[in-house]
Amino acid sequence: MNKIFTILLLIVSVNFFSQGYFSGNINYCTPQNENSKKKFDAVIKALQFPNLYDKATRAIVDVTAKDPTYCDAFFMVGYLSDFKKSIRKLLHTIMLQIVWLKINH
Numbered sequence: 001m002n003k004i005f006t007i008l009l010l011i012v013s014v015n016f017f018s019q020g021y022f023s024g025n026i027n028y029c030t031p032q033n034e035n036s037k038k039k040f041d042a043v044i045k046a047l048q049f050p051n052l053y054d055k056a057t058r059a060i061v062d063v064t065a066k067d068p069t070y071c072d073a074f075f076m077v078g079y080l081s082d083f084k085k086s087i088r089k090l091l092h093t094i095m096l097q098i099v100w101l102k103i104n105h
Contacts, residue, residue, distance in 0.1 A: 029071040036067040043076060061089050068096040 031037050039059055046056040063073040074097070077090060 027072050028075075029069065031063075031067050031070040031073070033067045033070075036063045036070050036073065039063045040070070040073055040076070061093070064093040065089060065096075068093055068100055 027037075027040075031040070040063060043056045043060045043063075046052040046059075057077075060073055060076050063070060064077055067073065074094075
């Protein structure tokens with residue numbers, strides 16, 4: 001009974017928190033660039049239209065390249081990126097993030 005309750009609680013909490021996150025209302029980190037937040041919000045809105053996924057993917061990868069501290073954008077790249085087209089740019093951005101973390105911590 002305890003396992004069932006734990007699993008049910010986990011499912012409900014994940015569903016609750018993901019709804020706010022994917023609506024663009026919740027952000028876990030603050031972007032350095034105000035334009036990054038505007039582009040992130042535009043990507044969230046573009047997710048309502050499947051024909052805009054490619055443009056949304058390019059836009060969010062661009063945000064991560066220009067603002068390597070914006071963790072929410074990195075999270076969204078994981079959902080949107082087409083591996084063959086954006087992996088090189090994504091890896092470069094991740095490397096920048098690692099360097100930034102080493103310098104600042």
